Amino acid sequence: MSSTVYKVFFFGPQGSGKGTQAELLAKRLNVPAFGMGQLCREAIASQSEMGKEIDAVVKRGELVSDHIAAELFRQRLQRPDTAHGYIMDGYPRNASQAQAFTFDTPTHVVVIEIPEEESVRRLSVRLTCDRCSKVYAMKEGFQVGNACECEGKLFQRSDDTPAAIEKRLEIYEHDTKPIIDRYAKAGIVYRIDGVGTVKTIERRIAKAIGLRSKK
Known part of the structure; x- marks a missing residue:
């Protein structure tokens, strides 16, 4: 087994499939994968002081502060399962989050790119x-109200409308692209064509970051 430590950050516009690919890569490397939403939910469930603070913020319909987001990430990295690497999905999202993230550096930044219409x-x-928050596709036969493997229920987000999607894509272009450009200057960005099957994109990512093809 390779001794390389993979600290892989995934970025991509809404619908790029980065969450799916992050999970697949995590399984292949045998390292944990997580995103800020998951870390917030875990903190709330723990009923810690920070978790209670996050719960109150979420119930007010607000976003957690950059400081809290960074602290959640820092605490997650203290767990022993990250000793050989980890996969981070969609963080930092903007310049202020990047400024608060000072305690680690990614080894690879995977950017999955798809056209806006896709x-x-x-x-x-x-x-x-x-x-x-696992994502399913209607074209695969899933319907609103179906049960997830975690026993949660499937729903369609109210902001998954063309106008709302376009707004989120604009935010990605304005806020997140500059973060990616900063990592690109360090030579650690790998841009992946995100159009294709899940398996095809998985292979593209593996090849880009230097993993051997599966037999």
Whole structure:
């Protein structure tokens, strides 16, 4: 087994499939994968002081502060399962989050790129679990109200409309692209064509970051 430590950050516009690919790569490397949403939910469930603070913020319909987001990430990296690497999905999202993230450095930054029309098409037919946030596709036979493997229920997000999707894509272009450009200057960005099957994109990512093809 390779002794290389993989600290892989995934970025991509809404609907790019980065969450799916992050999980697949994590399984292949035998390292944990997580995103800020998951870390917030875990903190809330723990009923810690920070978790209670996050719960109050979420119930007010607000976003957690950059300081809290960074602290959640820092605490997660203290767990022993990250000793040989980890996969981070979608963080930092903007300049202020990047400024607060000072305690580690990614080894690879994977950017999954898809055309805007592909993003709109995918998001308009996706369902999300109300418990674990796993994403499902209607075209695969899933319907609103179906049960997720975690026993949560599938629903269609109210902001998965063409107008709302376009707004989120604009935010990605304005806020997140500059973060990616900063990592690109360090020579650690790997841009992946995100159009194709899940398996095809998985192979593209593995090849880009130097993993051997599966037999």
